[in-house]
Amino acid sequence: MNTNMETFNLLYKEVIEKDFEENLKTAKESLYYLDKSTAKYKGETIYSLYMAKAFPDDVVDYLKEASEIMYGLLKKVMNEYIEKEDYRKLFGFQQELEELILDVPPYQNILPIARLDIFLNEKDLSFKFCEFNADGCSSMNEDRELNIALQKTxxxxxxxxxxxxxxxxxxxTWVKEFMDIYKTYPDKVEQPNIGIVDFLEKGCSMEEFEEFKKSFQRAGHHAQICEIRDMKFDGEHLYAPDGTVIHAIYRRAVTSDIMEHFEEVEDFMNAVKNHKVCLIGSFCTQIIHNKILFYLLHCQRTQDFLDKEEIQFINRHIPYTVSLTEQEVFKNAVLDNKDKWIIKPEDSYGARGIFAGLHFSLEQWKKIVEENMDTCYILQEFVLPYQSFNIDFKKKEPKFRKYSNLTGMYVYNGKFAGIYSRQSEHEIISSQYDENDVASVKVSKKEVKSEDFN
Incomplete structure (x- = not known):
């Protein structure tokens, strides 16, 4: 397809402008659908914009290749961590967490699911990675519902x-890959009961869990949603709150939440530690979620076990990252060049605790940096997100404006599965600011049939 993303975005805008009133009318129909749909976050309808994020088929192929290269790199890092004690020390995990990580699952893939988030420049397709998500990666249901709403416009x-x-x-797609992984589990049973497990009050998407449950059921499997704290273990079997024996777990509870509530999930953890349940994914996925990895990818110790092409890939696509220490702040003149930097907690999700220098005065920035030095924060090169046009028809006087973009690439069992798109009026794209979900679609020009000329 010759049309690039930037050109298609302008074409999309032009189509809306040509019949603005009709699009305003169908926007209301689309929004009405979303209000009645399962596209919810903490019980409220998700924030969204009118235009889909369109990826030409050749761009999809390009992102597929990029995501699978990065996925392979992440698995190499995970294996090095598991096998080499000196490498483990660089991550600085507490002993309790390290022990969980080293309890390697007996099935074939140590990284079952991931969403790799990037800042994609839609003009030249250059990109930088923003975050690596593993078991807690979400928003599949938002994209599904947004695509249904999109078709009404x-x-x-x-x-x-x-x-x-x-x-x-x-x-x-995920159900198939989940079951393919489970088939490599040595103690598999013929008809496993599957638990979709999380802390159900922590902002998780029950609507999304229900959709996954239905997908498992449509494929002929028994599945149910489980509150992790209410699961019971009798020394031999792990039970769902309703008493059903659970054989395989689709873990959506992120590791940091489990560690924070460890005493409340003893039964669950004892079943996992005693290998009485198949945990997909295991705690070794925490290796890629911790943002210290962005620093370690640039370190010589990591590059020693990578090939030349992988090192070049890192240099192109991983932002410069160091620990937020007094020495690095001085070395990089961080206080004098605030707009070039962003600081992040090593282990967080949902953009919590993230500060970009350009959002603060020099005095505020100095205070923020000094308060977080030597407190498990990273200092990272700030990547200005690419902006493209969209429109919010919920506003009283809707107008086109440019929004910052964040692109998430889903990888299931090592295979590219799809894309999740978010946009914001600001440079940090998260629910903490003004994150908007938009439908992600693959586009290709229709072939002109010969009879069309007759």
Whole structure:
């Protein structure tokens, strides 16, 4: 496809402008659908924008290759951590967590699921990684519902005349890969009961869990949603709150939450430690979630076990990162060049505790940096997100404006599965600020049939 992302975004905008009133009308229909749908976060309808994020088929192929290269790199890092004590020390995990990480799962893939978030420049397709998510990666249901809502819009119908527009299937695909991983588990049973497990009050998406449960059931498997604290272990079996024996777990409870509430999940953890349940994924996935990895990827110790192409990939796509120490702050003149830097906690999610220098005065920035020095924070090169046009028809006077973009690439069992897109009026894209979800679609020009000329 010759149309690039930037060109398609302008075409999309032009289509809306040509029939603005009709698009305003169908936007209301789309928003009404979303309000009645399962696209919820903490019980509220998700924030969204009107235009989908369109990825031409060749860009999808490009992102597929990039995600699978990075995925392979991450698995190399995980294996090095597991095998080499000197490398483990560089991560600085507490002993209790390290012991959990080293309890390597007996199935074939140590990184079952990931979402690799990037800042993609839609003009030249250069990109930098923002974050690596593993078992807690989410928002598949938001994308599913947004794509249904998208099809109600006038712009979608007009663009569909000339373009094939496809959504990414993110549920049945994961069920298949989950079961393929489970088949390599030595103590597998013929008809496993699957538990989708999390702390159910911590902002998780029950609607998304329900959709995954239905997808497992459609594939002929028994699945249920489990509150992790209410699961029971009798020394031989792990039980769901309703008494059902659970054989395999789709873990959505992130490691930091489990460590924080460790005493409340003793039964769950005892079943895992005694290998009485198949945990997909295991705690070794924490290796990639901790943001200190961005620093370690640039270290010689990591590059010693990578090949030349992998090192070049890191140099191009991993932002410069160091620990936030007094020495590094002085060395990099961080206080005098605030707009070039962002600081982040080593282990967090949802953009909690993140500070970008350009959002603060020099005095505020100095205070923030000094308060967080030597407290498990990283200092990272700030990547200005690419901006593209969108419009929010919920506003009283909707107008086109440019939004910052963040692109998430789902990888299931080592295979690229799809894309999740977010946009914001600000440079940090998260629910903490003004994150908006947008539908992600693959687009390709329709072939002109010979009879069309007759």
């Amino acid at each position: 006038a712009a979608y119908k007009e663009l569909s005349r000339d373009y094939e527009i496809e959504s990414f299937e993110l549920f049945e």
